Each structure stands twice: as structure tokens, then as C-alpha cells.
Amino acid sequence: MTHFSFEKTGQDGKARTGVIRTPRGQIRTPAFMPVGTAATVKAMMPESVAATGADILLGNTYHLMLRPGAERIDRLGGLHKFMNWDKPILTDSGGFQVMSLASLRKLTEDGVTFKSHIDGSKHFLSPETSMEIQRLLGSDIVMCFDECPALPASDEVVAKSMRMSMRWAARWSRDAFGDRPGHALFGIQQGGVNKDLRGESAEALKAIGFEGYAVGGLAVGEGQEAMFGVLDDAPDMLPADKPRYLMGVGKPDDIVGAVKRGIDMMDCVLPSRSGRTGQAFTRHGVVNIKNARHADDPRPLDEKCNCPACSHYSRAYLNHVFRSQEMISGMLLTWHNLRYFQDIMQEMREAIATGTFEAWEQAFHAGRAQGDIEPL
Amino acid sequence: MTHFSFEKTGQDGKARTGVIRTPRGQIRTPAFMPVGTAATVKAMMPESVAATGADILLGNTYHLMLRPGAERIDRLGGLHKFMNWDKPILTDSGGFQVMSLASLRKLTEDGVTFKSHIDGSKHFLSPETSMEIQRLLGSDIVMCFDECPALPASDEVVAKSMRMSMRWAARWSRDAFGDRPGHALFGIQQGGVNKDLRGESAEALKAIGFEGYAVGGLAVGEGQEAMFGVLDDAPDMLPADKPRYLMGVGKPDDIVGAVKRGIDMMDCVLPSRSGRTGQAFTRHGVVNIKNARHADDPRPLDEKCNCPACSHYSRAYLNHVFRSQEMISGMLLTWHNLRYFQDIMQEMREAIATGTFEAWEQAFHAGRAQGDIEPL
Numbered sequence: 001m002t003h004f005s006f007e008k009t010g011q012d013g014k015a016r017t018g019v020i021r022t023p024r025g026q027i028r029t030p031a032f033m034p035v036g037t038a039a040t041v042k043a044m045m046p047e048s049v050a051a052t053g054a055d056i057l058l059g060n061t062y063h064l065m066l067r068p069g070a071e072r073i074d075r076l077g078g079l080h081k082f083m084n085w086d087k088p089i090l091t092d093s094g095g096f097q098v099m100s101l102a103s104l105r106k107l108t109e110d111g112v113t114f115k116s117h118i119d120g121s122k123h124f125l126s127p128e129t130s131m132e133i134q135r136l137l138g139s140d141i142v143m144c145f146d147e148c149p150a151l152p153a154s155d156e157v158v159a160k161s162m163r164m165s166m167r168w169a170a171r172w173s174r175d176a177f178g179d180r181p182g183h184a185l186f187g188i189q190q191g192g193v194n195k196d197l198r199g200e201s202a203e204a205l206k207a208i209g210f211e212g213y214a215v216g217g218l219a220v221g222e223g224q225e226a227m228f229g230v231l232d233d234a235p236d237m238l239p240a241d242k243p244r245y246l247m248g249v250g251k252p253d254d255i256v257g258a259v260k261r262g263i264d265m266m267d268c269v270l271p272s273r274s275g276r277t278g279q280a281f282t283r284h285g286v287v288n289i290k291n292a293r294h295a296d297d298p299r300p301l302d303e304k305c306n307c308p309a310c311s312h313y314s315r316a317y318l319n320h321v322f323r324s325q326e327m328i329s330g331m332l333l334t335w336h337n338l339r340y341f342q343d344i345m346q347e348m349r350e351a352i353a354t355g356t357f358e359a360w361e362q363a364f365h366a367g368r369a370q371g372d373i374e375p376l
Numbered sequence: 377m378t379h380f381s382f383e384k385t386g387q388d389g390k391a392r393t394g395v396i397r398t399p400r401g402q403i404r405t406p407a408f409m410p411v412g413t414a415a416t417v418k419a420m421m422p423e424s425v426a427a428t429g430a431d432i433l434l435g436n437t438y439h440l441m442l443r444p445g446a447e448r449i450d451r452l453g454g455l456h457k458f459m460n461w462d463k464p465i466l467t468d469s470g471g472f473q474v475m476s477l478a479s480l481r482k483l484t485e486d487g488v489t490f491k492s493h494i495d496g497s498k499h500f501l502s503p504e505t506s507m508e509i510q511r512l513l514g515s516d517i518v519m520c521f522d523e524c525p526a527l528p529a530s531d532e533v534v535a536k537s538m539r540m541s542m543r544w545a546a547r548w549s550r551d552a553f554g555d556r557p558g559h560a561l562f563g564i565q566q567g568g569v570n571k572d573l574r575g576e577s578a579e580a581l582k583a584i585g586f587e588g589y590a591v592g593g594l595a596v597g598e599g600q601e602a603m604f605g606v607l608d609d610a611p612d613m614l615p616a617d618k619p620r621y622l623m624g625v626g627k628p629d630d631i632v633g634a635v636k637r638g639i640d641m642m643d644c645v646l647p648s649r650s651g652r653t654g655q656a657f658t659r660h661g662v663v664n665i666k667n668a669r670h671a672d673d674p675r676p677l678d679e680k681c682n683c684p685a686c687s688h689y690s691r692a693y694l695n696h697v698f699r700s701q702e703m704i705s706g707m708l709l710t711w712h713n714l715r716y717f718q719d720i721m722q723e724m725r726e727a728i729a730t731g732t733f734e735a736w737e738q739a740f741h742a743g744r745a746q747g748d749i750e751p752l
Contacts, residue, residue, distance in 0.1 A: 038696075038697070038700045038702060039693070039696065039697070040697055040702045040703075040704045042702060042703055042704075043703045043704075043707075044704070045684070045704065045707065067696065067699065067700060068671065068692070068695075068696040068699075072671070072672060072692070075672065076672070076674050076690060076692050076693075077674070082690070082692070082693055082696075083693065084688040084689060084693075295444065295448070296448060296451065296452070298452050298453070308421065312460040313460060314452060314458070316444070316448070316452050316458070317415070317452075317458055317459065317460075319444075320414075320415065320443065320444040320458075321414070321415070321416055323443065323444075324414045324443060326414060326416045326418060327416075327418055327419045327703055327706060327707070328416045328418075328419075328420070328421065330703060331419075331421065331703070331707070
């Protein structure tokens with residue numbers, strides 16, 4: 001059995017490229033992880049997600065524990081079999097979504113009691129139960145259960161929250177995870193935008209020891225400038241020989257800026273969610289396909305993209321099926337967006353490997369500054 | 377250029393098998409045509425529709441003329457290119473849906489004035505404009521514009537309506553269609569459940585001469601027994617050397633009963649619509665996937681079906697994604713249903729070719745009588 005490992009194969013400035021090896025396959029880094037919230041990447045067949053170039057998916061512990069339930073998924077053979085995805089899966093701890101989706105939350109040192117946003121049923125999530133649920137799901141990369149405030153927040157609030165998360169990581173998460181060869185447990189750095197707190201959190205995590213380290217508590221309202229400010233320092237505080245994962249990020253330029261600063265993994269609902277609301281990401285920025293300018297346009301979204309949406313359909317068709325609320329609209333635009341995000345990752349991996357990341361980044365920004373093609 | 381032709385290659389009782397040849401490919405008969413209302417078979421990529429075994433799609437003139445508009449589709453290269461489907465397309469005339477969907481209809485000998493159900497805009501549809509719209513769409517098989525009452529209706533109402541449709545077919549449809557090698561115009565028999573009126577209609581159509589003949593005005597509320605009563609006679613009234621098309625039918629047992637009575641082509645939204653509402657058609661009848669009995673069931677919908685839904689997913693997964701209102705629910709169940717319908721057609725074609733239709737039909741009904749597999 002292959003054990004979980006990370007090998008850095010190239011570096012250009014702070015940007016790194018490498019490979020994470022797991023028994024379920026390799027993850028090329030930097031890696032973008034599509035989000036399969038409820039055991040499906042919305043509007044996509046899993047083989048189509050793989051065809052976009054994704055090596056790994058993210059599953060949401062909060063959603064899956066509520067519906068269909070972790071025990072049920074375990075009885076059915078685990079999340080991979082359940083959702084027909086045999087490559088690696090990373091699951092979050094559930095903590096973030098308890099805070100953003102559930103009602104009647106009560107947070108103590110033991111964990112969080114909350115009511116389901118689906119049916120109002122009462123649940124308890126803690127560092128230990130989160131480990132157990134992620135084990136039942138069969139997750140390849142398990143995240144520590146943590147808690148973080150929305151930003152902006154005072155240093156005092158951020159520090160208090162971070163320290164509880166570090167106590168959770170130390171006392172329960174590592175032990176509760178147990179000895180599971182081929183599976184990885186990632187610690188999550190907190191500390192908001194405060195460099196000292198980020199450092200304190202990193203030291204606490206390193207003292208415990210994890211297979212990977214996440215930069216958490218960002219993309220929660222602080223804006224790109226503040227996020228990049230944190231990322232100028234945070235990755236360096238984490239071990240260079242382990243994967244670094246920036247949670248919940250982001251827009252294409254967020255992703256590029258994060259990779260530039262030493263991040264290896266990211267996830268975000270943006271490409272899939274935007275696909276369902278008629279927003280397409282292209283080399284030239286965002287295209288709102290519902291705009292009337294596209295109604296008679298025979299050109300593809302992006303002539304250089306080889307996804308099905310761009311290979312076989314006009315902007316006029318995409319405009320028509322969006323306006324008609326046809327499911328193929330979300331199917332095609334999600335596919336395109338996921339393909340675009342994966343294309344960026346592939347291009348960055350190649351640029352880092354060949355020491356041309358800076359030139360690639362300039363071309364990336366120049367393409368976006370150019371804007372969408374002119375209307376006909 | 378291949379011209380439009382029909383060759384009967386086998387017969388068993390009244391059931392026929394054959395092939396329709398068109399410049400865009402062959403249509404094996406008996407054929408079931410999935411419905412691509414608004415330039416998409418809902419929840420399906422066109423290559424997936426082809427993978428289910430469909431040789432031809434149906435497009436709806438009423439929907440397409442209103443949105444995105446026939447002239448627009450023509451400017452964009454026609455419906456095939458627009459929706460990325462290069463096999464044959466049959467379009468209906470729009471008449472049926474004007475009657476069922478539009479408001480403020482005014483019917484005269486000239487045609488129908490109506491208001492769009494989408495935006496209330498005013499439109500006019502007639503035998504001539506329907507021909508023109510279907511020409512702009514690039515339809516391979518064009519249907520005559522006709523009008524029919526819902527059943528039950530008095531003989532007087534049915535006769536009046538049928539005779540107007542026959543006048544339309546004679547005066548305008550055939551001439552307006554013009555000389556279009558490789559394309560076909562189908563006449564539509566009307567007459568409700570009255571055999572004499574059906575005969576009168578058939579004679580009127582044969583006097584004009586068409587590349588194919590539809591049995592219209594059924595599946596409009598008359599019930600299966602009455603429909604089969606009509607089909608005991610109606611196909612025989614139509615030329616044996618041309619395809620016979622039963623419009624808007626139907627449930628699997630309707631289809632089998634129609635083929636048994638000499639029908640070559642059918643269309644229905646049932647497999648795709650049911651797929652989106654959690655109903656799956658199987659050899660053992662209808663499965664309502666939302667039923668709680670499936671929530672923990674690791675078995676496929678139908679172990680003998682090789683569609684993606686049955687090959688890779690449990691009933692438990694299908695139950696979960698339906699309850700979670702995930703798009704993959706409609707995607708998988710529509711695929712399964714379309715595959716099941718095409719499997720029936722393929723089996724019937726083989727049974728007719730080998731003179732075993734009666735035995736096949738008995739097995740078909742026995743499988744349905746058996747009912748769904750027992751809960752675990």
C-alpha cells in the first residue's frame with residue numbers, strides 16, 4: 001500500500017510544484033479541488049470532473065453528516081463508492097459550515113451543538129466526532145475540526161478562537177484520527193490577519209505534527225489585499241516539506257496570487273456555483289452569458305478552450321439555454337469553469353517547473369486586462 | 377446526396393422493422409424519438425442522448441419559434457449545429473402546443489393567432505408559416521400543421537377539425553414545403569376515435585402524398601384502450617411502404633402496443649420528464665426513487681441495465697441526490713429512462729426481425745407484472 005507522501009519537484013520564487021501520492025492516486029500540485037458538497041459536484045458527472053483535470057475532490061462533512069448521514073455512507077461502502085469517484089477526496093471538518101449554515105449554535109470547549117438547516121434536527125460536532133465522521137466517509141485527507149471568526153474581528157476574538165482550535169488539534173484531532181496508513185490529517189493554521197497569532201498557531205501545529213497544513217480563516221470577508229498580506233508570511237511559517245492548503249479560495253487571481261506565495265492546494269465552489277448562475281471564467285475575465293450581446297453570437301466562449309461548451313456550442317446557444325433555464329446551461333458552464341480553473345493550475349505547474357512563473361503570471365494578468373472579445 | 381427513404385426489412389404480425397435513410401444518417405424502426413423541446417433534451421448532453429441509442433430527436437416548433445426564434449437559429453447555421461446534434465431531427469408543426477400552452481388563441485381557416493406563454497408577445501402560426509419555421513430550423517422530417525381537439529369530443533367537433541387539417545395539408549403544407557431533397561414532409565391523420573373519420577382523413581392524405589404518415593390526435597386523454605382501438609385500424613389505412621408515426625406516445629406498454637399494431641415511430645417527453653421527478657422505468661415497472669425504501673439500498677435500479685445510473689450508482693445514492701435536489705439526479709434518471717426506452721426499441725426490432733415478437737411481448741408484460749425487487 002502506498003503511504004501518503006508529498007514530494008516537491010520544482011520551485012520558482014516561492015511558488016512550488018510537486019506531487020502528493022496517495023493509495024487512490026497522485027495529486028499534482030498546485031492543485032485546485034472542485035467542491036462536491038453533497039456527494040456530487042453540482043451539474044457534473046464525476047467522470048466529467050476527472051476529465052477537466054481534477055485529481056481530487058472536496059466533500060463537506062457538515063452536509064454529508066446531515067444528509068444522507070455518515071453511518072449510511074459507511075454502510076454503503078464509503079463516499080468514493082457512493083459517489084462513483086475513485087480518486088482522492090479531502091473532507092473539511094464541518095466546523096466552517098456549522099458556523100455559516102446551521103442555526104441555534106452553541107459553542108463550548110467540547111464542541112458545537114447546532115440545529116440542521118435542512119430539518120431542524122439537533123446535532124453535535126466536536127474534534128472527535130468530526131474525526132469519526134470523516135473516517136466513516138472514508139476521506140483520504142481529513143481536516144482538523146476548528147473554529148474561526150468572520151473578519152474583520154478584534155485580535156482578542158481571533159486569538160481566543162485560534163487558541164481553542166489549537167487545543168482541539170492537540171488534544172483530540174491527532175489522537176482521534178488514529179493510525180491510518182495512506183490517509184492524512186491536516187492541521188489548520190488560524191490567527192486572522194495578525195502575523196504573531198499566525199506564527200503562534202503554526203508553532204502549535206508543528207509541535208503536534210501533521211501530514212499537511214492548511215491556512216484557514218481567510219476568504220471570510222477580509223478582501224484580497226488583506227489575504228495576500230497574510231499569505232506573504234503564513235506559508236513560510238509552515239513546514240516546507242508538507243503540502244500547504246488555502247481553504248475556500250477562490251477567484252482565478254486569488255489562486256494565482258496564492259500559488260505565487262507558496263500555496264499548494266485550494267478549493268472553492270466558485271467555478272461550479274458561477275456556472276449555474278451564467279458566469280463563465282475565461283482568459284479574458286468573466287463573461288455573463290445572460291447578457292443580450294451574446295444572443296446572436298456564433299463564437300465560442302473561448303476559442304482556445306477545448307471543453308465541451310467551447311468546442312461544440314456558440315455563445316448564442318449558451319445564452320439561449322441559460323435564459324430558458326435548461327439544465328444543460330449549468331452543465332456546460334460548470335464544465336467550462338472547472339476546465340478553466342484546471343487549465344490555470346496545469347499552466348502554473350508547467351511554469352513553475354520551467355522557472356517561468358513570473359512571465360506566465362504577467363501573461364495571465366494581461367489576458368484578463370484585455371477583457372472579453374468585442375461584440376459582433 | 378442520400379434521399380429520404382424507408383425500407384421495411386422485417387414484419388411479424390402487424391409489427392414492422394426497417395430503416396429510414398436520410399442524409400444525416402439512418403433511423404432504425406421502430407424508433408423512439410426523445411424530445412428536445414428547447415434545443416436540448418433536458419438534463420442530457422446530446423452525445424449522451426446518442427449513447428442511449430437514439431437515432432433521431434424531436435424538436436418543438438412552438439418553443440423554438442418563441443425562443444430563441446427560428447430566424448436566429450437559421451442565422452446560426454440551423455438547429456443541428458445550434459444544439460450540437462448531427463443526426464436527424466423531426467420537428468412538430470407547433471399546432472399542438474399552441475393549443476396546450478399559449479393563451480388568447482384565435483383559430484381561423486388561415487391559422488392561429490396566439491400569445492406566447494413566455495412573454496405574452498403575439499404570434500401567428502399557419503400551415504405556411506409552420507413550414508417556413510421548420511425550414512429555417514433545418515428539420516429533416518417536417519410535420520404538417522394541423523389542429524385537433526382533446527378527447528373525448530363529439531364526432532361533429534372531431535370531423536370539423538379533421539377536415540380543416542386536411543384542407544390545410546392539401547392547400548398549403550405540401551406546396552409550402554417545396555422541393556427539398558433529403559428532407560421529408562409527413563401528413564397527419566386525424567379523426568379521433570371514429571374509424572370512418574380516420575379513413576376519410578387517410579384518403580385525403582394519400583391523395584396528396586407524403587414521405588411519411590402520422591397518426592395524430594391520440595394520447596390526448598382518451599386512455600390506452602381507446603387508443604389501441606384506433607390503432608387496430610388506423611395504421612392499415614396508411615401506405616405500408618411509408619413510415620407511420622404515432623405522435624406523443626407514450627408509456628412503455630403504449631409503445632409496445634403501438635408497435636404491435638404497425639407503428640414505426642414514436643416520441644414522448646415521458647422518459648425525460650419522469651427522470652426529473654424521480655421516476656425510473658425498468659423492466660419491472662416504475663420505481664419511485666424518492667421512496668424511503670431505497671435510502672439504504674446498495675443495489676442498482678436495474679442490475680441488467682448498463683446505463684451510467686445502473687452501472688455506477690446505488691438506489692441509495694439516487695435517493696440521496698433526488699432528495700437533495702441535486703442536478704445529477706435528473707441527469708442520471710433521464711439517462712436511465714432514455715436508455716430503457718431505447719433498449720425496448722432495440723429488443724422489439726430484433727424480435728420482429730426474428731419472428732419472435734409475440735414471445736418478446738409476453739416476456740415484457742411478465743417482467744412488468746413481476747414488479748420491483750423486494751426491499752432489503
